[in-house]
Amino acid sequence: MTEAQALYDNKRMTPTDAANLIRNGDTIVVPTGVGEPPALLHALSERRHELRDVAVSQILPLRRFAYFDPDTRANVRHDAYFFGGASRPGGQAGWIDYVPAYFSELPMLLDRGLLPAEVVVSMASPMDEHGYFSLSLAPDYTMAAVRRARVVLLEVNPNVPFANGDCLVHVSQVAGIVESEDALFEVGLPEIGSVQEAIGKYVADLIDDGATLQIxxxxIPDAVVxxxxxxxxxxxxxxxxxxGILSLIEAGAVTNRRKTFMPGRTVATFALGxxxxxxxxxxxxxxxxHPVDxxxxxxxxxxxDNLCAINATMQIDLIGQCGSESLGHLPYSGTGGQVDFVRxxxxxxxxKAFIVLPSTAKGGTVSRIAPVLSPGTHVTTSKNDxxxxxxxxxxxxxxxKTxxxxxxxxxxxxxxxxxxxxxxAARKMSLL
Structure with missing residues (x-):
């Protein structure tokens, strides 16, 4: 038996035992989307009545675990880096708080201690012969949190791919290992309607062979793809x-041969498919x-060179300010990486930086292009970008343009x- 395997066996435990390593006052960092470990988060939810002042921080939670509960917010609460379907209702009702931040800067905020990270829980691939796990589904800000955390808990699942890149954690860095074999959360391509198809064609016509894409x-971004x-x-x-990107790889449209940075390689920070x-x-x-920073x-x-960034917004005003993360003052998603890639x-x-949106909302009764953003709207991408x-x-x-x-x-x-x-409206604003 190798030393790495001995460490692995010594750290293997039940989800309940792993959750018992969490202390009152801890902040638990969870990876984006599919990187969230369901067995560990179910075990945390089971403990929530006995804990106090524990925070869970994450981008885009996919499952509504039992700890998403306003009645036990003083015990275990969710502090969103970015809202998803599971956290959005609580964010709009006010019992889930959020952290405004660019996606690219979350690791820096963690490294500098501006964001707390006492515990990390993450999905992980099986360990390789050298003692390494791959956090392939979302190294994002998670790798930075691993560097700071007192406790790192991994949910090891054979369905998690072992990916290349800066996404590896050694068994010596891990406090507890939980094993599962459940199928990973899957997200398919959305249905594409005529509006999305029309937008996609306009964008596609402006993308040249050899361009590098951020989707x-x-x-709508998927309609472009x-x-x-x-x-x-x-x-x-x-x-x-x-x-969507996988479909381009399978069609032979993506080869990465003409990239001027990291040619031959598709580069990303989280997977959702x-x-x-x-x-x-x-x-x-x-x-x-790789990590998001x-x-x-x-x-x-x-x-x-020739980087084409394709991102969606919900509303834009007549000088170009984009509100991509809220409905008026109500939070909907988050800043994410839109500004990172526009810049x-x-x-x-x-x-070329593309911002895409249907011209109307609410069944054609509201224009998404507005004289000014709706009151309280969070400006995501500025008029200067x-x-x-x-x-x-x-x-x-x-x-x-003026x-x-x-x-x-x-x-x-x-x-x-x-x-x-x-x-x-533009004439009254002296814009025409």
Whole structure:
């Protein structure tokens, strides 16, 4: 028996025993999305009545564990880095708090102690012969939290791929190991309607062969992906690796050959897709998973020439401010990596930053292009960063344009039913 295997056997325990290592006042850092370990978080939920002042911090929780409970918030609470379906209702009701931050800066905030991290819980691949686990599903900010944590707890599952990149944790760094064989959470591609398809075509027409892509989360970015399968020698440097990107790899559109930074490799910080995606990641030398302060750092990502960043917003005003994370004052998602990659694409030689949105909401009764953002809206991407804005009615290129030129361009891609009132509002604002 090797020393690593002896350590593994010594640290193997039940989920209940692992949860007993959590103390009152601890902050537990959980990886993005599929990286969340269900057995460990169920065990935490079972303990919640006996704990006090424990916080769970995470981007995009996928399951509504029992600790998502306003009645036991004083025991175990959720502090969101980014809201998902499980945490959004609590965020909008006010019993879940959130941390405003750029995705790329979360590791720095953890390293400097500005964000606490006493405990890390994460999904992990089986250990290799050298004693290493791969946190392939989401090294994101988790690797930084591992460096600071008193206790690291891993849920080891044979369905978790062993990926290459800066995503490895040694058994000597781990306090407790829980084993499970449950299927991983899967997220398929969304249904694409005619509006999304039209937006996707406008964006796809502006992406050249050999470009490097960052694809954001959501139906419209995926609609763009579906129309890129005929392209050649695309590269990937992104935050999320999903089935849309996998479809481009399988179609031969992604080769990474023409990337000017890390050629030959698809680079991401978390995975969210199907079982097929997770199997493709396993020991694949063409895919690397890295922490988010590497993937999303605008200076690093901009080393890719012709970087095209595709991200969605919910509302934009006539000078180009984007509200991508709230409905008025109510939180909906979070800042995430949108600004990181908009800035990276702006820095990139030949880069293009796209913000995509349908022209209307609420069944066509509300224009998403507005004279001003709705009161209380959290501004995500500033007017100084915005470049291409795309609806189903066309493309507005804003960088370098005056405020009046921006208003004219944005009104031109608004839904025709709202252009008249937008023009009238723009005149009253002295924008036309």
């Amino acid at each position: 954001g989360y959501g139906g 579906m129309q890129l399968k005929h392209k050649h020698d695309l590269g990937i440097h992104t935050e999320m690796l999903g089935d 199907s079982h097929r995606l997770y199997r493709t990641m396993h020991r694949n030398p063409g895919i690397e998973m 590497f993937t999303n750092d605008p200076y690093v990502a901009a080393h890719n 990276a694409a702006n820095r990139s030689k030949g880069g 915005i470049n291409y804005v795309v609806t189903e009615y066309g493309v507005a290129q804003l960088r370098g 405020a009046k030129q921006r208003a004219e361009a944005l009104i031109g891609i608004a839904h025709p039913d709202f252009r008249g009132e937008l023009r009238e």
